[in-house]
Amino acid sequence: MRPKVYITRRIPDNALGKIADLCDVEMWQHEDIPVPRHVLEEKIEHVDGLYCLLTETIDEHLLNRAKNLKAISNMAVGYNNINVQAATKRGVMVTNTPGVLTETTADLTFALLMATARRIVEASDFLRQGSWKTWSPMLLTGQDIFGATMGIVGLGRIGEALAKRAKGFDMRVLYYNRSRKEEAEKELGLEYVELPALLSQSDYVCVMVPYSPETRNLIGKDELALMKKSAILINTARGGIVDEAALYTALKDGTLWAAGLDVFEEEPVKPDHPLLSLPNIVTLPHIGSASINTRIRMSELATFNLLQALTGEAPEHLVNR
Ligand code: DGY
Incomplete structure (x- = not known):
C-alpha cells in the first residue's frame, strides 16, 4: 500500500x-x-x-x-x-x-545588520521622496560595523556562520550559549560571556536561539536596559524571543539606537503594529532563508x-x- x-x-x-x-x-x-x-x-x-x-x-x-x-x-x-x-x-x-539554510540565513542576518546600522531603507526612502537637497556632513549618519563588537545569543550553526562574517569585518565577537563551544572559540576567535555581559558590551546583539518556552521573552525590558544606547538589536530567529512591547519602548525612548527584525511574535505582522511606526527599525517578512x-x-x-x-x-x- x-x-x-x-x-x-x-x-x-x-x-x-x-x-x-x-x-x-x-x-x-x-x-x-x-x-x-x-x-x-x-x-x-x-x-x-x-x-x-x-x-x-x-x-x-x-x-x-x-x-x-x-x-x-x-x-x-x-x-x-x-x-x-x-x-x-x-x-x-x-x-x-x-x-x-545556514549560510543563506547568516547572509540575511548580516545584511539586516548592515541595513539597520547604515539606515539603508530610510536613506532610500528619503531619496525617493525627493527630500535630498544636498550632501551634508551628518546627513543620515549611522553606526560603524567594522571593528565593532558583535554579541551572538545562541551559537548554533547559523550563529557560527554569522561569526565568520563578523570576523571578515574585524569585529570582536562575543557569544552566549547553553554550553561553551571551545572549538569555535579557537577557530574563530570568539569569546564566551554570560548574557548580561554580552548585552552590555556589544554594539550589535544578534538573537540566534531557537524558540522554546525557555527562550520566550529572553530579551525583555531588563535585558534591553543593559544594552548600550548606541546598540542595535537584530532578530532573525523567532519573534517571541524578544518582548516586542519592551523593544518598542526602548526604541521610542532612545535607550536603544535601532533594531532589525525578520521575525515577529505574530506573523504576518499587522501593518499597524506599533513597531512598524518607528523610524529606527528595519523590518522584513521572515525571509532569512529566502534564496531560490x-x-x-x-x-x-x-x-x-x-x-x-x-x-x-x-x-x-x-x-x-
Ligand atoms: C526556519 O527554517 O526555521 C526559518 O525560520 C525559515 O527558513
Whole structure:
C-alpha cells in the first residue's frame, strides 16, 4: 500500500515529483495562502505523512485527529510550530531541515545588520521622496560595523556562520550559549560571556536561539536596559524571543539606537503594529532563508526526510528525543 501524504502548500515540482513517485499525494494548491485550519483538520485524519511549513500549528488537538500519522516533515529548521512532545507520545516522527539554510540565513542576518546600522531603507526612502537637497556632513549618519563588537545569543550553526562574517569585518565577537563551544572559540576567535555581559558590551546583539518556552521573552525590558544606547538589536530567529512591547519602548525612548527584525511574535505582522511606526527599525517578512537555491534545497531535504520516515528508514533529521 502506498502511503498517503498531505502537503500543506504548493512546493517546487521536483520535490513534489519525488513524493508522488512513492506516495498518494494531496497538496494545498496555493503558494501564498496557508491551508485553513479546518481543511488541515480534515486531511490529517487520513494520512500517513504530513509535509508542512512553519505557518501550520501542529498541536495536540490536531494530532488527536491523526489516526494513521507516522511522520511530520517540517520544511524549516525551527520546529516550534509543532508539539514534538505530543507527537512523540503518539509515535509520530518529526523531522526538520538543518544545514541547508545556514549560510543563506547568516547572509540575511548580516545584511539586516548592515541595513539597520547604515539606515539603508530610510536613506532610500528619503531619496525617493525627493527630500535630498544636498550632501551634508551628518546627513543620515549611522553606526560603524567594522571593528565593532558583535554579541551572538545562541551559537548554533547559523550563529557560527554569522561569526565568520563578523570576523571578515574585524569585529570582536562575543557569544552566549547553553554550553561553551571551545572549538569555535579557537577557530574563530570568539569569546564566551554570560548574557548580561554580552548585552552590555556589544554594539550589535544578534538573537540566534531557537524558540522554546525557555527562550520566550529572553530579551525583555531588563535585558534591553543593559544594552548600550548606541546598540542595535537584530532578530532573525523567532519573534517571541524578544518582548516586542519592551523593544518598542526602548526604541521610542532612545535607550536603544535601532533594531532589525525578520521575525515577529505574530506573523504576518499587522501593518499597524506599533513597531512598524518607528523610524529606527528595519523590518522584513521572515525571509532569512529566502534564496531560490536554499528554498529548493529545503523543499528537497523535507522530501527526503519524509520519504525516509515513511519507507522505514531511520530519518537523519529526526527531532523527537
Ligand atoms: C526556519 O527554517 O526555521 C526559518 O525560520 C525559515 O527558513
